Amino acid sequence: MKRNKLISLLLCAALLAVTVISGCGKSGGSGSSAPAQEASGSKEEAPAADTGEEAAAPAEEAADDDVPAPDPNEHYSITYTGYWSDSTYEDGSYCETMLEDALDCDITVIKQEGNDALNVMLASGEMPDCGTFSGKSSAWMYDQELVRTIPRKMVEKYCPSLIEVYDEYPLLYAQTLNPDNPDEFNYLTGVTFQFVGYYLNCDYYRYDWIQNLGIDLGVNVEQVTDRLYVADDGIELSKFIEIMDAFVNQDPDGNGKADTVGVTGQNLTHPQYFSAYGFHTGVNDDGTGKAEMYYALPEYKEFLKGFAELNARGLVDQDIIQGNRQLMWDKVNSGNAGYYIVSTNALQASWATDRPPLQLLERIPEATILATPGIKPDGGTVQSNVNPTPAYENFFVRADIDDQKLAKILQMVELAWFGGGDEDFHASMLYGEKDVDWKWNEDGTAPVKINNLANGERGTWTFGQLGQGADATAWIADDPLFNAGNKYWTGPDGSWMKFQHPEYKIDITNSTDIATISAEVSGDLNAYVGEYRTQAFLGQIDVDETWDDYLAELDRLGYNRLMDEYEKLDPLEDVIASYAN
Ligand SMILES: [Ca+2]
Numbered sequence: 172m173k174r175n176k177l178i179s180l181l182l183c184a185a186l187l188a189v190t191v192i193s194g195c196g197k198s199g200g201s202g203s204s205a206p207a208q209e210a211s212g213s214k215e216e217a218p219a220a221d222t223g224e225e226a227a228a229p230a231e232e233a234a235d236d237d238v239p240a241p242d243p244n245e246h247y248s249i250t251y252t253g254y255w256s257d258s259t260y261e262d263g264s265y266c267e268t269m270l271e272d273a274l275d276c277d278i279t280v281i282k283q284e285g286n287d288a289l290n291v292m293l294a295s296g297e298m299p300d301c302g303t304f305s306g307k308s309s310a311w312m313y314d315q316e317l318v319r320t321i322p323r324k325m326v327e328k329y330c331p332s333l334i335e336v337y338d339e340y341p342l343l344y345a346q347t348l349n350p351d352n353p354d355e356f357n358y359l360t361g362v363t364f365q366f367v368g369y370y371l372n373c374d375y376y377r378y379d380w381i382q383n384l385g386i387d388l389g390v391n392v393e394q395v396t397d398r399l400y401v402a403d404d405g406i407e408l409s410k411f412i413e414i415m416d417a418f419v420n421q422d423p424d425g426n427g428k429a430d431t432v433g434v435t436g437q438n439l440t441h442p443q444y445f446s447a448y449g450f451h452t453g454v455n456d457d458g459t460g461k462a463e464m465y466y467a468l469p470e471y472k473e474f475l476k477g478f479a480e481l482n483a484r485g486l487v488d489q490d491i492i493q494g495n496r497q498l499m500w501d502k503v504n505s506g507n508a509g510y511y512i513v514s515t516n517a518l519q520a521s522w523a524t525d526r527p528p529l530q531l532l533e534r535i536p537e538a539t540i541l542a543t544p545g546i547k548p549d550g551g552t553v554q555s556n557v558n559p560t561p562a563y564e565n566f567f568v569r570a571d572i573d574d575q576k577l578a579k580i581l582q583m584v585e586l587a588w589f590g591g592g593d594e595d596f597h598a599s600m601l602y603g604e605k606d607v608d609w610k611w612n613e614d615g616t617a618p619v620k621i622n623n624l625a626n627g628e629r630g631t632w633t634f635g636q637l638g639q640g641a642d643a644t645a646w647i648a649d650d651p652l653f654n655a656g657n658k659y660w661t662g663p664d665g666s667w668m669k670f671q672h673p674e675y676k677i678d679i680t681n682s683t684d685i686a687t688i689s690a691e692v693s694g695d696l697n698a699y700v701g702e703y704r705t706q707a708f709l710g711q712i713d714v715d716e717t718w719d720d721y722l723a724e725l726d727r728l729g730y731n732r733l734m735d736e737y738e739k740l741d742p743l744e745d746v747i748a749s750y751a752n
Contacts, residue, residue, distance in 0.1 A: 238328045239574035247276040247579045250299035253566075254636040255627030257284045266600055266630030273586055273596075276579060280633060293317060300572055301580050303564045303637065309347075309357045310681060318567040320355035321577065323348070329581035332589035336362050336640060340560045341750035345680050360562040361588060361637020364644035368662020370516050371544070371671065372442050372555045374406075375528045376414065377509030378541035380423035386414055392541065395655040398532055399518075402543040403659070403666060405553035408447045408477075411546050415486040418509050433486035435508040437496045439478065439704055442555055443512050447546035448474040451554040453674040454737065462676045462737040466700045467725060475707040475714050482708055492705055503527040506535050515542070515660040518653040521620075529652075542656060544667040553670040559677065559743055564637055588638025600635030601643060603628075617649040673747075676740045685736045692729030699728060 241247065260280050267278050281299040283289050289305055292298065298317050312318045327334050337343045349355045378400050381388065389410055391403040406414070415433035417423060423431055436444070442452045450470040457463045465471055481487050488508065490498055502508040504527060517523045524530060528540045545553040566584065568577060590597025595605055598618045602609035608629065609618040626632045639647065648654075648661070659667050678685045703721055706712045725731075741749075 236328075238322075238324050239578050241579040241582070242575045245575070247274075247576060248279065249276055249301065249576075249580060249583060250279045250281050251583075251634075252281040252283050252299045252302040252304070253564075253633065254303065255631075255633040256280050256282055256302075257627070258282050260627055260633060261630070264630030264633070265604055266634055269596070269599060269630075270583060270586055270634060273591075274579065274583055276583075278583070280630075298569050300576070301566065301568045301583075303361070303566050307565065307567075308681075308686070309565060309567075310686070312565075312567055313357065317570055318358065319570045319572060319577075320349055320352070320357055321359065321568060321581070322574070323354050323356060325574070325578060325581055326356060326359065329578060330359075330585045330588075332585055332592060332640065333359065333362070336561060340562075342560045342679060342747050343562055345746065345750050346560070346562060350680060350682065358568075359566040359584070360560075361564045361566060361639075362561040363563040363637075363639035364561050364641050364662075365516070365639060365647070366558040367561050368557075368665070368668070369644055369648045369660075370514050371557070371660050371665075371667060373513055373515045373517075373660070374443055374543045374545060375503075375511050375513060376541040376543070377418075377423065378539040379537055380418065380509045381414065381541065382539075383425060384417045384421055384423055386410075386417060388414075388541075390543070396652060398539045399652060399655060400539065400541040401656045401659050402541060404543075405446065405545045405547035405670070406543055407549045408546055409549050411447065412481065412486070415481065415510065416484070419486055423509060424506060430507065432488040432502065432508045433510065434481065434491065435488045435499050435502055435510060436491055436512045437499055438494050439491060439708060441512045443545040444478065445471070445474060446554045447548060448477060449548045449551055449554070450474075451556050451672070451674075453556060454676045456675045456742070462734055462740070464730070464734070466704075467722060467730065467734075472714060472718055475704065479707050479710055479714065483710055487708075492708065500526050500530070504530040504534055506531075506538070515656070516648065516653065518542075518656070519648060519650040520652065521647070521650060542659075544659075544670050554672065555670045556674055557671040559673040559679070559747060561639075563639065566637060583634075587634035589640060590638075594642070597635070597638065597643065598646070600638065601631055601646070603631050612649075617646045673743045675742060676737050677743050678740055679743065679746065683736050683739050685733070685740075688729065688733050688736055692733055695728045696725065696730055696733075699724060 260282060262280065264280075267280065271278050281292070281297075281302070283292060286305055293304070293307075293315065304312070343360060344353075347356045347358055347360055349357050378392075388402065388406060390406065392400050393403070394400050418431055419433045420429070422429065440452070445451055445465060448470050450465050450468050452465055454462050455465055455468055457468065478487065482489075488499075488502065490502075499508070499511070503511045511527045513527060517526060517528065520529060524533070531538055532540070545555055547553045568580060572580065585591050586596065587600055590600060598609065598611075599605055602618045602620060603622065603624050606621075608622045608624060608631075609620050611617070612619045624631055635643075657665065659665050662668050662671075703712075703717075707714050740746075
């Protein structure tokens with residue numbers, strides 16, 4: 172049993188892919204420049220509020236144990252802020268009222284618009300009773316003496332659905348428990364499985380072009396719908412270059428004009444490009460057990476030289492260095508480009524119709540697409556990153572809240588995030604009023620929208636954003652086209668999961684000075700790394716001749732000081748294993 176759990180944890184860790192930094196509020200504290208990731212569907216999406224089912228109204232628990240309970244004679248007023256709590260939030264929303272009725276309390280959403288307003292709010296002593304605060308770290312919140320710890324026993328009693336997830340991913344305990352007192356949480360993380368098993372790096376190729384050109388890809392390709400094909404493995408680098416060359420030079424669209432481009436992407440730091448040269452984003456094991464940022468690896472040097480050469484051959488779209496996502500989308504959608512990097516969840520029509528590949532399919536009727544897990548070195552394997560846990564944002568409780576009120580707040584958390592185990596209630600927190608804004612599909616497995624509510628409308632997502640457990644994540648991902656490839660990309664059993672790994676090292680328990688040093692040096696390091704990369708790509712410098720100087724400059728900017736701190740950490744997979752019982 173223990174062993175099974177360990178194995179499943181490692182498996183899960185293996186799924187963690189590339190989105191650690193954009194995905195959760197807590198960054199790894201690394202100095203790496205996280206490649207910009209597409210916004211997750213869940214973040215952008217939100218249906219409406221639900222019916223006023225009384226589903227889960229928790230009776231006041233009798234205090235038959237030593238766990239503090241809400242005062243039964245008190246009608247509590249709770250102030251809260253979090254996602255979708257901006258000025259458009261409508262006081263007394265459907266979801267707010269549902270929670271108030273179920274909990275017999277008053278809830279007030281404190282409006283906040285942007286980081287500046289948030290900082291002013293916190294600095295002026297107007298922190299709400301509880302909520303999330305745009306990824307503010309635990310260390311900072313405690314340093315400001317804004318928040319209190321949360322007894323583990325109380326969370327176990329009042330938030331059983333959350334504890335279930337924590338038990339499944341014990342690393343969450345490592346992240347959130349007070350290092351000096353494991354009976355107390357410093358804060359609670361919400362959950363989303365988006366970045367654990369639903370949001371994988373993925374490349375799309377114009378498959379109709381590849382077929383026109385008669386290119387043998389060297390991988391197994393399955394047609395999963397009339398216009399979607401999926402490869403079981405990554406494309407080898409030499410084959411990728413052959414495809415890009417053909418896209419540029421062999422008129423793949425057959426219109427007799429040299430009017431198509433090769434490599435496109437939002438920037439030059441996509442994980443797929445790195446994978447092609449045998450490394451991944453963030454912190455890598457250099458092969459000897461030493462932690463190195465990707466940008467100091469010899470493999471990265473080869474990537475720079477390789478892409479400079481591709482560029483010199485005219486196989487990379489010049490606009491790639493502009494960092495303009497819309498511009499690159501347009502090239503794909505208009506049939507100018509036949510290769511693009513996205514993520515598997517960009518197949519979900521609920522939120523991604525404005526971008527490739529869905530917009531391409533809509534605009535160009537003859538287009539078919541091939542999804543692949545990435546590019547690999549010749550004879551090598553694809554390397555991709557996923558989050559090590561479903562942790563999502565940090566939920567804090569204000570310092571002066573007493574245990575009795577805390578009990579009421581924790582009851583609210585259980586209901587708002589998980590519906591207290593009642594799926595109707597849970598779905599209503601995300602989609603709105605049952606049978607008005609949404610209804611269950613025929614199988615009863617996922618909500619179907621009746622009304623397309625904006626995020627926050629009727630209070631949807633305002634309270635439920637952090638409760639994207641496995642069920643809710645699957646609801647959000649439910650899409651015919653996306654589902655067609657489930658056996659490849661939906662964890663933990665998807666066959667592409669074997670390419671997904673966590674970063675080599677992350678200071679997940681905040682036990683080192685990495686965050687502090689990183690804050691100090693990362694700005695300069697990232698600027699320099701970016702500048703060097705652009706110069707190399709454009710052929711303005713000779714990488715072989717300047718590489719040693721580049722490393723010396725990294726050192727001068729604090730790189731080695733930062734990485735020395737990483738030596739204090741165990742590899743993340745070992746940390747995960749140590750929490751696996
Ligand atoms: Ca052409």
